[in-house]
Amino acid sequence: MxxxxxxxxxxxxxxxxxxxxxxxxxxxxxxxxxxGKSITPKVEKHTVATPSATLLTQASTKPKDKHSMPIYKFGERQRIVRTTAYTCSEDDHIIYGSKNATGTNLRYSDKVRSAAADWSFYPVGTVFRIKGMNQLFVVDDYGSALTGTGTIDLYKPCTEYMNQWGRRNVEISVVQWGSFKRSAEILKGRTGYSHCRQMLSNIERQMAGSENVAKN
Structure with missing residues (x-):
């Protein structure tokens, strides 16, 4: 040829x-x-502000998850959160390609970006901001390593961006809560996976005697 x-x-x-x-x-x-030109990794531009002293003080009095991060009551909007990053070319995500857990495309733009979390902590559709950044983040994915923690995994479109982010503790503000009902509907079809069963069990416990969607 x-x-x-x-x-x-x-x-x-x-x-x-x-x-x-x-x-x-x-x-x-x-x-x-x-x-003979080579590809030079691009640098992701973002500015993350330091969490407020008041919020850090409040966080120190809360119960902790396995990463020693504060566990918040559902409905608390201002939080100190451990964040990590992932991309669709990683071994544990490559079979899903560019799709998130809801079956739609992962998002990464100047306005909206995808994030993964334990849906019993942040139900699907939860929208939040990271202090110092302009974008809105939407929880539309989950991961087995996130189950039982308040960690949020931020989607990045390439390995370079993922590695640049690494692991950071940031201040977030929840703009709108997602739906426990929709989260449960999606997870009920995936109970063959232990992390999905765990999230579903926690969601059903929280839904009992309460509204399916948090009030804004």
Missing amino acids: CSKHFLQLFAVIAIPFLASCGSSVEVLSKNDIKS
Whole structure:
């Protein structure tokens, strides 16, 4: 096969796969390849503000999860939260591609970004802000490592962005609570997984005698 036809075939097969994990992937032109240009990881630009002293003091008096982070009562909007990051090319997410746990596409834009959490802590559809950042984050995903903790995993479109974020304790403000009812409906079809059973059990316990959707 001549080099021209090989490059055309590579573009048809590889580029859609790479693009499925986010728009930050740089695709080299044929001229760039001939000139020996390499791909330089881009740097994610964000500013995260230091949590307020008052909130830090309040957090010190609360019960803690396994990461020694405060456990808040449902409905408390201002929180100190442990955050991590993930991307769709990781081994434990690659089978799902660019889809989240609700079956829609993971989001990463200047306005809205996807996040994963234990849905019994942050029900699906919960919207929050991180102090110092302009974007809104929406909980539309979950992960087995998050179950039983208040940790929130932020979606990143590439490995470079994921590694740059690392692990950070941040102040968040819940703008709108999601729905326990919708969370339970989704999880009832996935009880073959222990983390889904655990989230569902916790959600059903919280739903008992209360409204399915938190008041805003």
